[in-house]
Amino acid sequence: xELIEIQREIERFINEKGLDSTLYVRVIDLVSEVGEMAKxxxxxxxxxxxxxxxxxxxxxxxxxILFSLICLANITGINLEDSLKKVLNKYEKxxxxxxxxxxx
Numbered sequence: 690x691e692l693i694e695i696q697r698e699i700e701r702f703i704n705e706k707g708l709d710s711t712l713y714v715r716v717i718d719l720v721s722e723v724g725e726m727a728k729x730x731x732x733x734x735x736x737x738x739x740x741x742x743x744x745x746x747x748x749x750x751x752x753x754i755l756f757s758l759i760c761l762a763n764i765t766g767i768n769l770e771d772s773l774k775k776v777l778n779k780y781e782k783x784x785x786x787x788x789x790x791x792x793x
């Protein structure tokens with residue numbers, strides 16, 4: 690399934706379930722979900738005391754992040770596939786010039 694198809698599927702779901710929201714709520718939701726994933730990483734390593742071990746909760750939190758990101762893209766009219774292609778191109782250029790993808 691292409692990313693645009695996934696975006697459309699999420700949009701249908703949101704509309705069917707009456708889960709429309711504002712841009713601001715979507716941004717806060719995304720940040721919240723990233724925080725929940727970070728908590729799972731901390732728990733999965735006993736707060737850095739051992740090597741990280743993945744679990745179902747981490748997978749679920751990543752799914753929540755992806756859902757939230759797609760909702761945010763939909764509400765702003767951003768095609769995530771196009772966005773990802775542009776970013777990969779940007780990183781390719783940076784890597785060829787600097788040997789890494791970090792910004793300045």
